Amino acid sequence: MIQFKEVGLTYPNGFQGLKDVNVTIEQGEYVAVIGLSGAGKSTFIRCVNRMNEITEGELIVQGQNVPTLNKKEVRQMRRSIGMVFQSFNLITRATVLKNVLVSFVPDLPVWRKVFGIFTKEEKMKALEALDRVGILDKAFVRVDQLSGGQQQRVALARTLAQEPSIILADEPVASLDPVTAKAVMDDFRTFNKELNMTVIMNIHHVELALEYASRVIGIRAGEVVYDGPASDVNEAVLSAIYNGQLPEEIGGE
Numbered sequence: 001m002i003q004f005k006e007v008g009l010t011y012p013n014g015f016q017g018l019k020d021v022n023v024t025i026e027q028g029e030y031v032a033v034i035g036l037s038g039a040g041k042s043t044f045i046r047c048v049n050r051m052n053e054i055t056e057g058e059l060i061v062q063g064q065n066v067p068t069l070n071k072k073e074v075r076q077m078r079r080s081i082g083m084v085f086q087s088f089n090l091i092t093r094a095t096v097l098k099n100v101l102v103s104f105v106p107d108l109p110v111w112r113k114v115f116g117i118f119t120k121e122e123k124m125k126a127l128e129a130l131d132r133v134g135i136l137d138k139a140f141v142r143v144d145q146l147s148g149g150q151q152q153r154v155a156l157a158r159t160l161a162q163e164p165s166i167i168l169a170d171e172p173v174a175s176l177d178p179v180t181a182k183a184v185m186d187d188f189r190t191f192n193k194e195l196n197m198t199v200i201m202n203i204h205h206v207e208l209a210l211e212y213a214s215r216v217i218g219i220r221a222g223e224v225v226y227d228g229p230a231s232d233v234n235e236a237v238l239s240a241i242y243n244g245q246l247p248e249e250i251g252g253e
């Protein structure tokens with residue numbers, strides 16, 4: 001479970017990124033976070049694994065009080081929280097398999113990190129993850145020889161191999177064509193449904209958000225202005241989230 005209680009975040013330059021956020025997310029939910037550019041979507045999800053530090057209120061993730069964790073505890077917490085980015089964050093000159101194996105690195109003793117020796121079990125887990133996202137045949141191909149969609153699947157496989165209970169996804173389909181974007185969204189849905197992973201996804205594409213997520217959190221200027229089922233999101237709700245500037249795909253300019 002993830003609980004934001006009266007959370008505020010003021011950046012060091014004084015900008016208020018989040019204001020009085022009260023949100024509880026249960027294990028296994030699929031949440032889409034929507035809002036205008038600059039509304040605070042990334043700020044919000046990055047608090048969960050403490051990439052951003054909250055400055056007010058309380059944040060509990062899987063029973064742990066996030067702001068009070070020391071460095072070692074933060075590292076441990078992050079093992080159970082996968083992160084997927086728009087830019088994939090891969091080592092492009094290494095093979096697909098190596099990129100997935102990297103997910104085991106934080107747990108490796110120093111000598112194994114240096115020599116890059118992975119156990120048979122780890123290799124099997126990595127290959128299984130590649131199989132799940134449908135790119136097992138690319139295991140020994142260099143990442144820079146793959147398409148954008150394939151690269152995002154490598155990033156997904158890397159996250160999956162980590163066996164997280166929560167996946168934070170920051171605009172994971174923004175740079176993909178519509179067909180590939182849907183395929184990647186389908187992968188997230190599979191992880192969510194079959195593996196009971198919580199998915200919290202920032203997404204600009206409202207139609208996809210409403211199609212895939214069960215819950216929508218709408219953020220405007222650092223405040224949660226909607227939190228409810230995706231099925232209840234209508235034009236009025238969107239107008240409130242987007243400050244009257246409806247996205248083009250749903251009838252705006």
Ligand SMILES: Nc1ncnc2c1ncn2[C@@H]1O[C@H](COP(=O)(O)OP(=O)(O)OP(=O)(O)O)[C@@H](O)[C@H]1O
Nearest residue numbers: 011012013015017036037038039040041042043044
């Ligand atoms: N390190 C920082 N210091 C000061 N202000 C910041 C910092 N990081 C983000 N901000 C500001 O906080 C606000 C929210 O940023 P955030 O990246 O969370 O928005 P977003 O909704 O994810 O936007 P986008 O959809 O464009 O990615 C923006 O106004 C941004 O300029």
